[in-house]
Amino acid sequence: MPDIEVVNLTKVFDSVVAVDNVSFKISGREYVALLGPSGCGKTTLLKMIAGHYAPTSGQIFIDKKPVNEIPPEDRNIGFFFQNYALFPHLTVEENVSYGPIMRGIGTNNVEKIVDDVLKTVKLSQWKDYLPRYLSGGMQQRVALARTLALGSKIILLDEPLNALDAKIGAMLRYELVKISKKMGLTVIHVTPDQEEAMEVADKIIVMKKGRIVQFDTDYNIYNHPSTPFVAHFIGESNFIIAKRVSNFSAKFNNTIINIDREIKTENIVLAIRPEKILFEKKKQNNLEGVIENINFFGETKRFEINVHNTIISVRTSKYSGLKVGDRVFIHLPPEHIMIFENPEKLYDELKIE
Amino acid sequence: MISMGWLDNFLKKYGSLIMYLSVILFFMLIVFIPPIYVLSYAFEEGFVLDSVAKTSIILSFEIAIIVTLVCVIFGLPTAWILARKRIPYRLWVDTLIDLPLVVPTAVLGISIWLFWGSDYGLLNLFGITTGLFSKGPMLIILLHIVFTFPYVVRSIEAAIYQIDMAHEEAARVLGAPSFTVFRTISLPLFKSGLISGAILAFTRSLSETGATMMVAGLSQTAPILVVTYKKANDITSAAAVSIILIITAVILLLITKLLTIRVSIPIKRAYPILERKLVKYNIYRDTLTIVFIALIILIPTFFIVISGINKLDFNIGSVLLKSILISFLIAFFATVINLIFALPMGNIIARDKFHTGPIFDMLNDIILLVPTSALGLSLGLFWKNFALNEFLILILTHISFSFPYIVKPIAASISGVDQNLIEAARSLGATPLRAFRTVTYPLIKPAIIAGIIMGFMRSLSETGATLAVSEKIKTIPVLLVEIFNKNQFDEKAIFTCILLFLLSFIFILILKKTEERGNARHRSSKPDQSL
Numbered sequence: 098m099p100d101i102e103v104v105n106l107t108k109v110f111d112s113v114v115a116v117d118n119v120s121f122k123i124s125g126r127e128y129v130a131l132l133g134p135s136g137c138g139k140t141t142l143l144k145m146i147a148g149h150y151a152p153t154s155g156q157i158f159i160d161k162k163p164v165n166e167i168p169p170e171d172r173n174i175g176f177f178f179q180n181y182a183l184f185p186h187l188t189v190e191e192n193v194s195y196g197p198i199m200r201g202i203g204t205n206n207v208e209k210i211v212d213d214v215l216k217t218v219k220l221s222q223w224k225d226y227l228p229r230y231l232s233g234g235m236q237q238r239v240a241l242a243r244t245l246a247l248g249s250k251i252i253l254l255d256e257p258l259n260a261l262d263a264k265i266g267a268m269l270r271y272e273l274v275k276i277s278k279k280m281g282l283t284v285i286h287v288t289p290d291q292e293e294a295m296e297v298a299d300k301i302i303v304m305k306k307g308r309i310v311q312f313d314t315d316y317n318i319y320n321h322p323s324t325p326f327v328a329h330f331i332g333e334s335n336f337i338i339a340k341r342v343s344n345f346s347a348k349f350n351n352t353i354i355n356i357d358r359e360i361k362t363e364n365i366v367l368a369i370r371p372e373k374i375l376f377e378k379k380k381q382n383n384l385e386g387v388i389e390n391i392n393f394f395g396e397t398k399r400f401e402i403n404v405h406n407t408i409i410s411v412r413t414s415k416y417s418g419l420k421v422g423d424r425v426f427i428h429l430p431p432e433h434i435m436i437f438e439n440p441e442k443l444y445d446e447l448k449i450e
Numbered sequence: 451m452i453s454m455g456w457l458d459n460f461l462k463k464y465g466s467l468i469m470y471l472s473v474i475l476f477f478m479l480i481v482f483i484p485p486i487y488v489l490s491y492a493f494e495e496g497f498v499l500d501s502v503a504k505t506s507i508i509l510s511f512e513i514a515i516i517v518t519l520v521c522v523i524f525g526l527p528t529a530w531i532l533a534r535k536r537i538p539y540r541l542w543v544d545t546l547i548d549l550p551l552v553v554p555t556a557v558l559g560i561s562i563w564l565f566w567g568s569d570y571g572l573l574n575l576f577g578i579t580t581g582l583f584s585k586g587p588m589l590i591i592l593l594h595i596v597f598t599f600p601y602v603v604r605s606i607e608a609a610i611y612q613i614d615m616a617h618e619e620a621a622r623v624l625g626a627p628s629f630t631v632f633r634t635i636s637l638p639l640f641k642s643g644l645i646s647g648a649i650l651a652f653t654r655s656l657s658e659t660g661a662t663m664m665v666a667g668l669s670q671t672a673p674i675l676v677v678t679y680k681k682a683n684d685i686t687s688a689a690a691v692s693i694i695l696i697i698t699a700v701i702l703l704l705i706t707k708l709l710t711i712r713v714s715i716p717i718k719r720a721y722p723i724l725e726r727k728l729v730k731y732n733i734y735r736d737t738l739t740i741v742f743i744a745l746i747i748l749i750p751t752f753f754i755v756i757s758g759i760n761k762l763d764f765n766i767g768s769v770l771l772k773s774i775l776i777s778f779l780i781a782f783f784a785t786v787i788n789l790i791f792a793l794p795m796g797n798i799i800a801r802d803k804f805h806t807g808p809i810f811d812m813l814n815d816i817i818l819l820v821p822t823s824a825l826g827l828s829l830g831l832f833w834k835n836f837a838l839n840e841f842l843i844l845i846l847t848h849i850s851f852s853f854p855y856i857v858k859p860i861a862a863s864i865s866g867v868d869q870n871l872i873e874a875a876r877s878l879g880a881t882p883l884r885a886f887r888t889v890t891y892p893l894i895k896p897a898i899i900a901g902i903i904m905g906f907m908r909s910l911s912e913t914g915a916t917l918a919v920s921e922k923i924k925t926i927p928v929l930l931v932e933i934f935n936k937n938q939f940d941e942k943a944i945f946t947c948i949l950l951f952l953l954s955f956i957f958i959l960i961l962k963k964t965e966e967r968g969n970a971r972h973r974s975s976k977p978d979q980s981l
Contacts, residue, residue, distance in 0.1 A: 149619045169622040176623040182616035186638045195634075199625035201723075247624060 106155035117307035130298035190224035373433035488828035491689035525602035533610035554911030556927035559661030561754035585667025598651035609643020657821030660913020692824030781909035784848035796860035826918025856901035863897030
């Protein structure tokens with residue numbers, strides 16, 4: 098099983114720490130998304146695994162073997178470049194056959210591999226064209242074909258869908274996952290887009306400022322974020338600063354809010370996803386506010402409600418008749434409220450860069 | 451007042467057209483036609499190519515071929531290391547390598563003769579008091595390598611910078627060892643830079659006159675022969691040799707431009723095992739390159755400063771002083787006039803005004819290709835038709851051959867300015883002139899400074915062309931060549947040389963600093979060390 102493990106990996110450029118003491122392990126055949134805002138060190142991490150950058154410190158293991166000293170051409174890792182890096186002076190066919198030729202595979206076999214791979218990405222009839230005559234989506238498939246033709250079981254994808262139209266990107270996401278599952282590949286897929294990460298990946302690594310914030314399944318990342326940053330960056334969250342009243346209740350502007358989880362510190366941040374909030378008045382956990390803004394998303398609408406000068410957003414498909422300026426009650430179900438500590442650090446924590 | 455309104459409207463409508471037309475007129479009449487005027491002598495009688503002429507033309511080509519080969523062989527690794535490796539004090543290394551570009555060739559000639567040819571040169575260090583090489587082809591080759599090397603390194607380095615490093619990284623992960631990446635990916639992508647560098651080196655070697663005269667001894671290259679014929683007042687023969695040099699230079703330019711498009715490097719043949727082994731020899735390649743740069747380029751260039759420093763005489767003779775003054779005056783006037791016309795000409799080339807961009811770009815290339823002594827002869831013949839004052843003729847001559855050096859960086863820089871920026875300025879209410887002043891000009895300022903310095907130094911150091919034009923007035927390089935060849939070379943002359951040398955050094959340092967500042971603003975990414 099081709100697995101990837103990195104231990105205490107650090108990369109310093111001049112004096113900037115791009116990747117800061119990162120460790121994780123990815124098992125064979127896993128599709129992992131590496132998610133984080135731009136400039137957080139995702140690409141640097143990927144390029145160290147591929148061998149383009151030498152780590153400042155730390156170890157990389159592929160298949161349990163240390164590879165720090167092995168040059169990129171001997172690591173046998175497929176790498177998909179942001180903006181594709183197709184060789185502009187070579188045709189589609191020559192681009193795709195480059196890897197097999199360099200591996201010293203005989204001419205007949207190279208032809209067969211290239212034909213197969215081009216068939217997989219549906220570009221057989223374009224093999225004699227130079228990359229610049231192809232559309233963005235087609236170039237993306239050539240780059241994928243070139244990566245696959247190498248026959249490697251480990252594939253690193255650096256923002257593979259970044260430069261594409263939203264529709265084409267969404268279609269190719271599905272193709273990527275289908276092909277990699279069929280071929281039994283281990284994949285690390287770098288993306289700044291949380292929706293894309295949720296859709297393609299078995300597991301997600303969330304990075305911020307060179308560090309790993311959370312590494313878990315997509316379900317856990319969404320429902321049990323480890324920090325306010327994860328709760329904020331993946332999906333959307335409302336943050337309410339409150340004071341502890343008892344073990345299971347806190348006070349926000351004279352309103353007592355009951356929570357299913359135990360509160361351990363005096364000052365806390367309560368977080369709740371917009372779609373978990375209801376336009377109802379129940380026995381407890383009700384807040385009153387005024388609708389300030391409404392966005393229409395087709396099947397749902399997003400409401401911004403001003404509650405004592407804290408904006409709380411609510412997302413629902415049950416919105417009959419509400420309009421801006423209406424005074425409404427909202428209900429926060431106790432089982433969906435998350436608790437974070439250190440409200441004084443909240444603002445810094447939420448900053449993306 | 452009514453007539454003023456009419457004039458206002460007229461200028462608004464045709465002002466820019468009139469400006470561009472006068473620029474084109476200036477370019478054709480002052481810059482372009484005079485250097486090729488000599489072609490008209492091709493059809494006169496007595497056009498016989500005797501054996502002396504044939505021998506010297508062949509010698510010139512042989513020297514140019516050897517020089518180009520050596521420069522490419524060592525220029526490739528040098529440019530590669532400069533562009534792709536992190537080296538300490540890169541600004542200084544870069545400056546040193548480019549230094550021979552601006553040091554007057556006459557000074558270079560003396561320095562190189564002192565190092566290789568004189569009794570106090572290289573062998574003196576080992577206690578032998580004779581020169582290693584006597585004056586002749588060997589010294590000419592050593593001299594030409596020194597001043598053509600920077601052209602080759604510069605144009606290859608610039609082309610390597612253009613390559614997206616992701617292409618090379620992609621080839622590495624696909625299994626190609628670094629030498630194979632270089633051969634199959636990088637080389638094809640910077641091929642055009644390599645070829646244009648080689649063309650520049652070849653034509654510079656083919657055409658250099660002044661310094662070559664110092665180290666040639668009894669052997670005659672074609673440009674020297676042109677000077678000899680001119681002195682003997684045999685204009686027809688001089689014209690004949692010039693024409694052959696000009697025509698071959700233009701044909702070479704066309705052939706190599708075609709070759710750039712045609713020749714491709716096969717990737718089907720990969721020799722992974724063999725090429726993998728080659729990587730181990732990188733250390734020998736680097737060492738050899740460094741030894742070459744030190745021993746062949748740098749030490750001979752600096753030798754005049756090293757050997758002259760202990761016999762300095764801070765008293766320059768009045769003749770030398772007068773020549774220096776003349777040189778600076780000519781360089782100053784020529785540069786100022788050129789700058790006025792080079793800005794709109796740069797715009798014509800970069801923005802393809804009236805669909806003439808590529809034509810004027812090519813015409814500027816041709817001026818660069820014309821051998822300087824032929825160019826000088828042609829300019830002299832042309833301007834003497836007008837019975838002008840000699841000083842004026844010299845300025846006109848210098849305008850002509852230094853113009854392309856000012857235009858080229860400006861045109862390149864203007865074409866790098868995003869057209870959207872100018873459109874943004876226009877839609878925010880700026881007139882075209884104001885948009886140029888407030889948006890384009892600040893962005894291309896480093897290129898303007900580069901152009902001014904290159905043009906100024908070219909004018910200051912050019913020997914061959916001036917030699918062919920001047921009769922009574924002598925610029926400093928011309929005087930140095932004369933003194934040197936008459937064996938009247940004394941401390942005063944050496945001091946003058948060192949002065950010119952230091953001046954060049956300061957200029958190139960300013961140039962590098964400006965460039966660096968320009969680059970820092972435009973380029974945020976920088977090469978990283980790879981495994």
